[in-house]
Amino acid sequence: MGPLALVALLTLAACDAGFDGATSDNRAPETELSVRSSDLREDLGARRLISTVEVAWSGTDPDGVVAAYDVRSFQVDAPPAPEAGWARTARRDSTLRLEIPLGASEADVVVEVRSVDDAGAVDPSPARTVFPIRNSNPTVRLVAAEAPPDSTWPVVSFSISAADVDGDANLAGIEIALNDTTAGFVRLDPDVTFVTLVADDPQAATTSATLFTGRGFRNAGVSLPGLRLNADNVVYLRAVDQAGATSRTLRYPALDVDGQPVGTLFVRRVTSNVLLVNDVRVGDDAQVLGVARQALATYGTAGYDTWDLSETPQSAASPRFSAALPSTPDPTLRQTLALWDRIYWVSNAVTNTSVGNNLPRAASVMDLFFDGGGRILVQVPVTLPQGADVGGTANAAIDILPLSTLITFPEGVRALRANAGTAVRPAADVPGTGRGLPPLQAARLITSALPYAVGPDDVPLYRMSFYQNNVPSDTWEGAEVVASIRADRRSALFALPLFAGPSPLFEGTGAEGVIDALALMLDGLDFPTGSGRLAHR
Known part of the structure; x- marks a missing residue:
């Protein structure tokens, strides 16, 4: 019997047996x-x-x-x-x-x-x-590594870490108050981990502070009243969850067991559009700062703010940035530097390394300062890179200064020298003044000065001849520039060391000397001749 016949028989049998061919209903899971x-x-x-x-x-x-x-x-x-x-x-x-x-x-x-x-x-x-x-109460803490300095300018940042054992999604916000909690807290988004307070009027005695969040410096659209300038301040923080429970209110600066503050949050008032930075961290900074102050006064820059970065010691064995600098370059230091439009930065170490040196750290975030028309005079001896910075890599200060490259010593050359009486020769007029720097000369043996090379956009202002090692007849044939200014007058560099102990290293060959040279460079950078102009942000 063929297959088709078998199928026909099965079909007939099914009919004869009374089978129903309807499909059963779907059953729920x-x-x-x-x-x-x-x-x-x-x-x-x-x-x-x-x-x-x-x-x-x-x-x-x-x-x-x-x-x-x-x-x-x-x-x-x-x-x-x-x-x-x-x-x-x-x-x-x-x-x-x-x-x-x-x-x-x-x-x-x-x-x-x-x-x-x-x-x-x-x-x-x-x-x-x-x-x-x-419901469990949330928690909040300040990240100690990014706490503000004890004394700071009116750009103050905090790094925040909030948590909730019920889950981060249970956080409703971060709340912040300034000096007075009775007036209420301002609430920020729960995912905020970095907040910056910026004085709305950095020259006032008391002002409101606009809040910015994140390292991208996003305006939160809210402000806190009662920021005190040239005075101590207290910041209060707490986290709030979706059920309305709050963390313990965090006070900065914290209090010890006797109820006394364990630190300070002194916020300085900006008084001028000129800033003098004391970054001399070896030797007698008072001598060098005295010259800088006289140079500022020569053409009438009588009012200026001073930022002292000198108290944190610096050494090759343990390099570290000044404790007076904000711990976060961006956005805190970037916004702070933009409070002024003229900076006179006096230092003992800039070009040798970016590790632990303050100006390279600042230069990396100085774009906002320059974008606002800022100009800077840097007074520092040039020194050669060392350690991890051999070749001057990763040093942002070199990028903003009027130099193209640092010198390198040929094989067998260990140092450059210049004898007492060696001329420091004016090389060009200072742009914007129509005057050249006064002639100078070495007052004693010079062992701590190095020249550098300038680029096509740099104007050399002083040149000086050197000899190699300790052989006066072995003349150095390389770069000789020891002071320069950018053609656009954005920055200038004065690279002559001024003192060996109490003794001046350079003197004028006429009535004018080092102070007059520095004053003329400040004039070329349009430092003001009075203190009437206000700082800008």
Whole structure:
């Protein structure tokens, strides 16, 4: 018998036997939670869980496959409509943040899960568990490594770390107050980890402070009243969660066990558009600063702010930046430097390394200062790179100074020297003045000066001849520039060391000397002849 006949017989037999060929209805899936108890209140007694819980589930379908799951949660005494509040997922587990009503410290929350099969049928009796939960207070701390200096200009930054054991999604915000908490806190987004306060009027006695968030310096659109300039300030911080619970209020500066501040937050007032930076961290800084002050006064720059970076010691064995600098170059130092439009920076070390030297750190974020029309005179002897900075790599100060390259010693050359009486020769008029620097000469043997090369956009102002090692007849044939200015008058460099102990190293050959030379370079950079102009931001 052939296959077709067999099929016909089976068909006839089926008809004769009375079989019904209609398709059966789809059967709904079933769901189980990994938490076997339907009400954890019975299991936990007086104990409660944190509001973030991990839940897993599974489903079975007797006539198909489970394609997805619907999940929802709600307060036990406020059940939603049967089809309200569901969220569909293909996952079989999740970390759920169970909501606690605003202002409450605990809640009983139902979690329900129902399976959905490949035909769209849902479990009519979802798996269900009641979770008794409690709200935990959030926490907040200041990152000590990025705390502001004890004395700072009116750009003050803090690095913040907030957390919540109930889950970071439970954080509602970071709140901040200045000097007075009774006036209320200003709330920032919960993901803020860095905040900067900028004085709206940096020359006032008391002013409001605009808040900026993140290292990208985003205006938060809010301000704090009552920033005191030339006075101590206190910043208060706290974290707030979605239930309205707050962390312990953090005070900066903190108080010791006797209720006394463990530090200060002294915010200085800006008084001028000119800043004199004392970055002399070896020897007698008073001598060098005295020359700088006289140079400023020569053409009438009588009013200026002073920033002392000299107190933090510097050594090759343990290089470190001044503790008076903001710990964060960007945005804090960048915004601080833009408070002035003329800077006279006096230092003992700039070009030898960027590690621990202050001007390279500042130069890396000086774009805002220059974009606002800023100009800078740097008075520092040129020294050659050392250690990791061999070749002068990664030193932003070299990029802003009017020099192209530092010299390199040929084989066998260890040092350059110049005898007493060696001329320091004016090389060109100072742009913007129509005058050349006064002739100078070495007052004694010079062992601590080095020349450098200038680029096509740099104007050499002084040249000086040297000899190699200790052989006066062995003339140095390389670069001779020891002072220069950029043609656009954005920056100038005076690279002659001034003192060996108490003794001056250079003197004028006429009535004018080093002070007059520095004053003329300041004039070329348009330093003001009075203190009437205000600082700008």
